[in-house]
Amino acid sequence: xxxxxxxxxxxxxxISFTTVNVFAKNVSFTQDDRDRLIRVEARLDExxxxxxxxxxxxxxxIQALRELVYVVVAGIFVLIGFVIWDRxxxxxxxxxxxxxxxxxxxxxxxxxxxxxxxxxxxxDILKNLGLM
Numbered sequence: 001x002x003x004x005x006x007x008x009x010x011x012x013x014x015i016s017f018t019t020v021n022v023f024a025k026n027v028s029f030t031q032d033d034r035d036r037l038i039r040v041e042a043r044l045d046e047x048x049x050x051x052x053x054x055x056x057x058x059x060x061x062i063q064a065l066r067e068l069v070y071v072v073v074a075g076i077f078v079l080i081g082f083v084i085w086d087r088x089x090x091x092x093x094x095x096x097x098x099x100x101x102x103x104x105x106x107x108x109x110x111x112x113x114x115x116x117x118x119x120x121x122x123x124d125i126l127k128n129l130g131l132m
Contacts, residue, residue, distance in 0.1 A: 109131060116123040 112122070112126060112131070116126050
């Protein structure tokens with residue numbers, strides 16, 4: 001049993017020392033590595049150019065949307081101005097008609113008061129209604 005433990009311990013030590021030597025090997029930078037690095041840099045530059053192009057496209061789209069918002073806001077203000085103008089032009093005849101009716105009412109009340117001076121029954125009725 002002690003013999004097996006010793007063999008296992010010896011095997012572990014041998015494996016660990018040999019792996020250290022394997023990892024400690026000095027690897028030089030080869031021509032293939034340089035070529036691969038150049039290709040990676042070229043692809044990276046292409047990717048950066050593509051990203052910059054997309055950013056420029058998005059900026060253009062944002063500018064177009066901004067201009068559309070300006071047009072919509074201007075349209076809203078034009079619509080509000082039209083509504084106010086239309087309301088004034090539509091209300092002008094109604095206001096004129098209302099003034100005419102008020103003047104007619106005042107003339108009718110004046111006529112009734114004049115007639116009530118001659119007719120006492122009408123005067124009582126107008127007093128009860130609060131018109132005199």
